[in-house]
Amino acid sequence: RRVGKQLARGLEKGEFIPYYQAQVDARTRRIVGMEVLARWRHPKRGLLLPAEFIEIAGNLGMLDDLDAAILKAALKDRRGWMQRGAHVPRIAVNVSAARLSDPLLIDELQQLDIEPDTLSFELLETIFLDDSEDGVLSNVAGLKAMGIDIEIDDFGSGHASIIGLMKLKPRRMKIDRQLVLPITTSREQKRLLRSIVDIAKALDIEVIAEGVETLEHAKLLTRLGCDILQGYAIAYPVSADDMLARLMEKQ
Ligand code: G
Ligand code: G
């Protein structure tokens, strides 16, 4: 169909590009990472957000190719930033279930020459529901062996399985913004967030709060024990050039 054709052509022509949203240490407010977010530089429609193409790409079986293209482009940006003398923190890419269950994933990644401790994979907690997914678990082991961190994305919005967490032993979890937003207006929601942080701490998992939209949220999340903050109050997603400019500012 038409969008499918456009997507395939866009992938071939390199129209899918990474944007970057900074993440900061909750205490020092220094940049410690960034999430890579796909954009489609569409020849006619301009710069498109994931809402316009991720689901379609998934339905057409092209999301794994998109993920691979975005990772490659992000690693290239990263090399460029380093050549310009920037200190580059960890980058975190979103990884679809299709890509995570690809038997060729680890082989492909090994061709890319990824330095340990510079890359994280964000995985949705729903990926780990099915115990029979041996391929997924062996890929996760392979990623860890390569020094790629596992992060659970949107924690609390899917199934929030504690057993899943223990099996997976991710390095970090990102608390879904639906759980973050109400903490400044509801005592119950604040207590809930604190409890999730406690669970993470018990399992030695670092906590990233996403959807940090106000400075009041940032302050409270820091007090509740979150390690890393991400959201519009910290930084908007920006292009590679804008991210380089930010990285070159003296901290
Ligand atoms: O940038 P934005 O907040 O609109 O992203 C919306 C959603 O799209 C997020 O949930 C994010 O996880 C997803 N997303 C963004 N980039 C990618 C990508 O490169 N691959 C996959 N699989 N999902 C992505
Ligand atoms: O699902 P995932 O966490 O990958 O989604 C990241 C998405 O969240 C991106 O599309 C980004 O644009 C969006 N986002 C980032 N910060 C904020 C925020 O503070 N508030 C809201 N509502 N969305 C945000």
Ligand code: MN
């Ligand atoms: Mn994400």
Ligand code: NA
């Ligand atoms: Na998320």
